[in-house]
Amino acid sequence: MSAPARTVPGMLRELETKALFAGAALVLFSMAWGLLFRGATFFRGYLVSYFFWLAPTLGAMGWLMIHHLSGGGWGYVIRRPLEAAAKTVPLMAVLFLPILFGMHHIYEWATPEAAHDPVLQSKAAYLNPLGFAVRAVVYFIIWGVLAWRLIEASRAQDEEPGPAASARLRRLSGPGIVIYVLSFTFAAVDWGMSLEPHWFSSIYGAIFAVGQGLSTMALAIVATAWLAGRRPLDQELTVRRLHDLGKLLFAFTVLWAYLNVSQLIIIWSANLPEEITWYLRRSQGGWKQFAFLVVALQFVIPFFVLLSRHTKRNVRLLVPMCAVILVARYFDLYLWLAPPFSAVPAFRPHLVDLTAFAGIGGLWLAWFCRMLRGLPLIALGDASFSPAAQVKEAPAHG
Amino acid sequence: MSDDVRTAAPPPSESETGWVEAALADFAPMIEDGHDFESVTGKIADIVLVEPKKTPRGWILGFAIAFLILQVFFLSAGYLLVKGTGIWGLNIPVAWGFAIINFVWWIGIGHAGTLISAILFLFNQDWRMSISRFAEAMTLFAVACAGMFPLLHLGRPWLFYWLFPYPASMGTWPQFRSPLVWDVFAVSTYATVSLVFWYTGLIPDVASLRDRAKHRAAKVFYGMLALGWRGSATHWHRYQLAYMLLAGLSTPLVLSVHSIVSLDFAVSVVPGWHTTIFPPYFVAGAIYAGFAMVLTIMIPVRKFYKLKDFLTERHLDNMAKVMLVSGLIVAYGYAMELFFGWYSGDTYERAMLLNRLGGPYGWSYWLLILCNVAVPQLLWFKKYRTRTLPLWIICQFISVGMWLERFVIVVVSLHRSFEPGAWGFYHGTKWDWGLYIGTMGLFLTLLFVFMRLLPMIAMFEMRELVHKKKHPGGHG
Numbered sequence: 126m127s128a129p130a131r132t133v134p135g136m137l138r139e140l141e142t143k144a145l146f147a148g149a150a151l152v153l154f155s156m157a158w159g160l161l162f163r164g165a166t167f168f169r170g171y172l173v174s175y176f177f178w179l180a181p182t183l184g185a186m187g188w189l190m191i192h193h194l195s196g197g198g199w200g201y202v203i204r205r206p207l208e209a210a211a212k213t214v215p216l217m218a219v220l221f222l223p224i225l226f227g228m229h230h231i232y233e234w235a236t237p238e239a240a241h242d243p244v245l246q247s248k249a250a251y252l253n254p255l256g257f258a259v260r261a262v263v264y265f266i267i268w269g270v271l272a273w274r275l276i277e278a279s280r281a282q283d284e285e286p287g288p289a290a291s292a293r294l295r296r297l298s299g300p301g302i303v304i305y306v307l308s309f310t311f312a313a314v315d316w317g318m319s320l321e322p323h324w325f326s327s328i329y330g331a332i333f334a335v336g337q338g339l340s341t342m343a344l345a346i347v348a349t350a351w352l353a354g355r356r357p358l359d360q361e362l363t364v365r366r367l368h369d370l371g372k373l374l375f376a377f378t379v380l381w382a383y384l385n386v387s388q389l390i391i392i393w394s395a396n397l398p399e400e401i402t403w404y405l406r407r408s409q410g411g412w413k414q415f416a417f418l419v420v421a422l423q424f425v426i427p428f429f430v431l432l433s434r435h436t437k438r439n440v441r442l443l444v445p446m447c448a449v450i451l452v453a454r455y456f457d458l459y460l461w462l463a464p465p466f467s468a469v470p471a472f473r474p475h476l477v478d479l480t481a482f483a484g485i486g487g488l489w490l491a492w493f494c495r496m497l498r499g500l501p502l503i504a505l506g507d508a509s510f511s512p513a514a515q516v517k518e519a520p521a522h523g
Numbered sequence: 524m525s526d527d528v529r530t531a532a533p534p535p536s537e538s539e540t541g542w543v544e545a546a547l548a549d550f551a552p553m554i555e556d557g558h559d560f561e562s563v564t565g566k567i568a569d570i571v572l573v574e575p576k577k578t579p580r581g582w583i584l585g586f587a588i589a590f591l592i593l594q595v596f597f598l599s600a601g602y603l604l605v606k607g608t609g610i611w612g613l614n615i616p617v618a619w620g621f622a623i624i625n626f627v628w629w630i631g632i633g634h635a636g637t638l639i640s641a642i643l644f645l646f647n648q649d650w651r652m653s654i655s656r657f658a659e660a661m662t663l664f665a666v667a668c669a670g671m672f673p674l675l676h677l678g679r680p681w682l683f684y685w686l687f688p689y690p691a692s693m694g695t696w697p698q699f700r701s702p703l704v705w706d707v708f709a710v711s712t713y714a715t716v717s718l719v720f721w722y723t724g725l726i727p728d729v730a731s732l733r734d735r736a737k738h739r740a741a742k743v744f745y746g747m748l749a750l751g752w753r754g755s756a757t758h759w760h761r762y763q764l765a766y767m768l769l770a771g772l773s774t775p776l777v778l779s780v781h782s783i784v785s786l787d788f789a790v791s792v793v794p795g796w797h798t799t800i801f802p803p804y805f806v807a808g809a810i811y812a813g814f815a816m817v818l819t820i821m822i823p824v825r826k827f828y829k830l831k832d833f834l835t836e837r838h839l840d841n842m843a844k845v846m847l848v849s850g851l852i853v854a855y856g857y858a859m860e861l862f863f864g865w866y867s868g869d870t871y872e873r874a875m876l877l878n879r880l881g882g883p884y885g886w887s888y889w890l891l892i893l894c895n896v897a898v899p900q901l902l903w904f905k906k907y908r909t910r911t912l913p914l915w916i917i918c919q920f921i922s923v924g925m926w927l928e929r930f931v932i933v934v935v936s937l938h939r940s941f942e943p944g945a946w947g948f949y950h951g952t953k954w955d956w957g958l959y960i961g962t963m964g965l966f967l968t969l970l971f972v973f974m975r976l977l978p979m980i981a982m983f984e985m986r987e988l989v990h991k992k993k994h995p996g997g998h999g
Binding site: 244245247248251299303306307310314323325326327328329330331372383384387388390391392394395397399 | 645646700778782786789790791792797798799800801802803851855858859860862863866867868869903
């Protein structure tokens, strides 16, 4: 926030250009490295990063629909960044292609050896290359249509605000949430759980959904705080709205811990060979220490920091907390998805993990900025927009 | 910058919802027009302060019926203590039958009260104000009913204190790795915190009753309950702080109690019990059943005591929406059980699924789907959410459905476990049913006493609503 004279569209354009070139270069570098040296390392970095950046794309739709159904000033200030994030579905569909075409290198059930495994044979009706591809196409169609319709209804509300436009958004969001949760659950099984095809856990979809909500909320707070450094959002991000966003961030932090502990207690207590291996793999060769780091960054620190009312109401404290949570989100996904890629149970991060993360992230950010530029930053048709709010409440940026 | 923010921030009691509500004109109000402080307090307090001779006949009749059913409880429990748990239908392989089904059913019902008074309070949902008192009372009574089952199942309930880790001379010590022991702590904490929370919320109102009571005995009774409340600014300040802290304390209890109940099943290796979705899905089911029970009781009470001004269509609508959401989460749980039962690739998991869907108890699963998944989809439509009779009927489906859910989990999973040689059947005996129906008598009796002796809607919170309605944007 060094040059106050610059406008938001100018800032976005500048970020878009930089992110686009950096992202494209890094993705290409990661792919080239994978082709030349070791494919598994590339796919590990790529899949984990893909999951990380898919989270705000899908999570944005989830939060938007919750906002349309429940109302409230918190959703209104992050609404445009969320809509821009939801519009990255086509980009994520394109970025899925390496996973689709590389599935034989990623998933054990897609290799010829799977034919000799009786358990995998009994699951083959679901875990097979054709089914995987067809389902992926279906997921992206569902998400694309949902995002497109949500944004279209939102534009209609901008043009003609009123109860009818709000009702249209509500009617779309109710069934939309059901479809979103179901489609995402099965996508998480396909792309994540099936990395260890003998293992299963029925809470998996819920844990990924909550992680998504958390990533999206943290990213939305960071983006909104950045945009609110200038007009017009500076008057809209009030202390109370920031407080509400902080409360939701806190609630999802606790929810994340709750769901993870539930899974751990149940699997640890029963100690069944087909389930406990998942935790055993993640408790040796350095993974255990890494897992403790995830718990500290994803739960212990955010829990105590966000418990304070002061943190939730202060942009300068809340934004760094969001950054910590986002780092923790990546580490958490790494803990869940990376271990099956190596035969040796050892925690060995690689440069390609980082380049894939920054590469996909750069492309995602560039697309996000481009979409955000095309949207008016304030949703004038939102029921929470009211000039009264500006008189009454203090802006969070002082 | 942070200093500016702090000084310019609005006072914490002021809610943002005020003008949002005003903008959403298509919603029904939370309190009907034409009420002032006096009419609100008078209307609610008069139900309690009516002279004993003028007690409404309907109340007397209802209480009599409830009290009669309570006798079934005493009979069933008394005979049980004489003969032992052999009079129940429990045996191997189904060693957990009605006792645990009914325990889980009742404890789940209690959760609505805690959700309404704690979580909705923290999220500034003003519509909870007129239903919180009633729902909290229901929580307490439901927990009391729930507690009867494990207590009586002990066989020698007078030795219940063995469950606590005290320095016993016999060298007994609870197995701390068992969720059944966690249950003891979770449920007793839950009961205690709920009671304190409920009582704290009652203090300003019993003080009003003390001041309005005419009869000496009533003055003394409410006077003692009011703990010397005078309504000074200091009192209110401390009250609000205490109430917020208690709400914060109660919030984790909404999740923890039913999560631990679910772990009673899930930490085992029994197919149908051991699945990781259980904790969140049990919590959602508890909220689902709890709201169904709140509405089941509240719809007739609202009509009988003519409380439609305070319990408006808005309340029915919102509660029905909470039921729809929690019901969909429950349905998601069923879907995950089905999918992962198959996806596990495990012989026993798949056999359990087939038995659940098409075995001798298959009817109970399909009835459960009808009650908990199919019928409640009507709640997508506003006319079913706001019209009392259809809503009440849907609630009955949900109450039955949630009982069936526990039946399916407990009985159907146990009756055909790993070895076909150990398969068997289970049905509740008349004493099982007697005790279950008897606890309904206990629940209703306590509710009727509560409605007669204490204000069932928080009067001071309704006065706050009247005030907010007059000043929709706060005091600028």
